[in-house]
Amino acid sequence: MITKLNVASIMVLNKEEALDFYVNKLGLEKGQDVKQGSYRWLTVRVPGDVTEISLEEPGPPVHDEATAAKLRELITKGALGGLVFKANDIRGLYETLKERGVTDFTQEPTDHFYGTDMGVRDPFGNAIRILQQGKVAEKAKA
Amino acid sequence: MSREVEDLNRRLLRARDAMDRAYAEQLDVRAVAAVAHISEAHFIRTFRAVFGETPHRYLQRRRVERSMFLLRETDRTVTDICFDVGFTSRGTFCRTFREVVGETPSSYRLGNGPMVAPNCYQMWATRPVVAAGEARRSSSFGDAAAATAS
Numbered sequence: 001m002i003t004k005l006n007v008a009s010i011m012v013l014n015k016e017e018a019l020d021f022y023v024n025k026l027g028l029e030k031g032q033d034v035k036q037g038s039y040r041w042l043t044v045r046v047p048g049d050v051t052e053i054s055l056e057e058p059g060p061p062v063h064d065e066a067t068a069a070k071l072r073e074l075i076t077k078g079a080l081g082g083l084v085f086k087a088n089d090i091r092g093l094y095e096t097l098k099e100r101g102v103t104d105f106t107q108e109p110t111d112h113f114y115g116t117d118m119g120v121r122d123p124f125g126n127a128i129r130i131l132q133q134g135k136v137a138e139k140a141k142a
Numbered sequence: 143m144s145r146e147v148e149d150l151n152r153r154l155l156r157a158r159d160a161m162d163r164a165y166a167e168q169l170d171v172r173a174v175a176a177v178a179h180i181s182e183a184h185f186i187r188t189f190r191a192v193f194g195e196t197p198h199r200y201l202q203r204r205r206v207e208r209s210m211f212l213l214r215e216t217d218r219t220v221t222d223i224c225f226d227v228g229f230t231s232r233g234t235f236c237r238t239f240r241e242v243v244g245e246t247p248s249s250y251r252l253g254n255g256p257m258v259a260p261n262c263y264q265m266w267a268t269r270p271v272v273a274a275g276e277a278r279r280s281s282s283f284g285d286a287a288a289a290t291a292s
Contacts, residue, residue: 013148069144072144072147072148073147073148073151075148076147076148076149076151076152076155077151077152077154077155077192077193078155078158078159104156104159105163106159106162106163107162107163107262108163110261112260112261114260117260117261117262119262121155121156121159124152125151125152125155127266129262131260
């Protein structure tokens with residue numbers, strides 16, 4: 001029986017830039033950062049969580065250059081998958097992200113019967129959704 | 143070369159996101175093109191090349207998708223919903239809806255109840271696909287675009 005999602009991966013154009021966004025803007029923490037030859041095993045994760053999100057760049061030896069170029073095209077047109085996170089105080093988070101200079105919101109916090117969610121893109125075009133589950137989230141406290 | 147493609151894609155995506163955010167407003171194609179930092183003509187051409195449809199068609203289908211959502215989830219009138227999603231005339235809305243969905247807003251409402259999938263997945267995956275041809279007379283950019291064209 002599978003018991004846990006251990007590593008998920010997301011394609012990015014540049015690991016260093018991705019690390020800055022996911023840690024310094026979005027508020028995740030750095031997980032693994034190991035260099036082996038030319039490969040850098042670099043992950044981020046929700047603080048305190050065990051699931052690692054591996055940041056992967058298209059390119060050799062996994063992809064030949066033509067494939068990597070196609071992947072980069074798909075990433076930047078938002079055609080690849082994304083990530084969905086949960087958060088508490090999503091309206092507060094929205095303000096925090098704006099303060100940190102995030103501008104690429106796809107959706108401001110919006111109430112639904114299942115909770116309040118918002119959307120943002122990483123610098124490369126990947127979609128990130130954030131959900132505060134449950135009854136409609138309270139307005140940000142003053 | 144590749145970097146240029148990626149940069150252009152990213153900017154076009156940002157403009158597309160702007161339409162997804164502001165579909166309810168009267169959008170001017172020039173303003174949306176400005177989000178991508180390119181001229182109106184270049185924007186329309188490259189958007190179509192990258193996403194497979196013109197910006198105005200993309201926006202029109204987004205508006206229809208949001209109207210379908212409101213027809214399923216709320217009891218607002220068809221006329222209210224028409225204006226909620228950015229159409230400026232009920233006639234245009236009903237004609238476009240029928241053309242895209244294949245039935246009238248009222249009959250769609252009768253046959254469809256709320257969906258369980260979260261809203262973001264609905265927006266992502268349920269924007270209607272059109273079987274019929276591409277050419278349309280009406281512009282989703284509405285009066286603003288018509289005014290600048292004249």
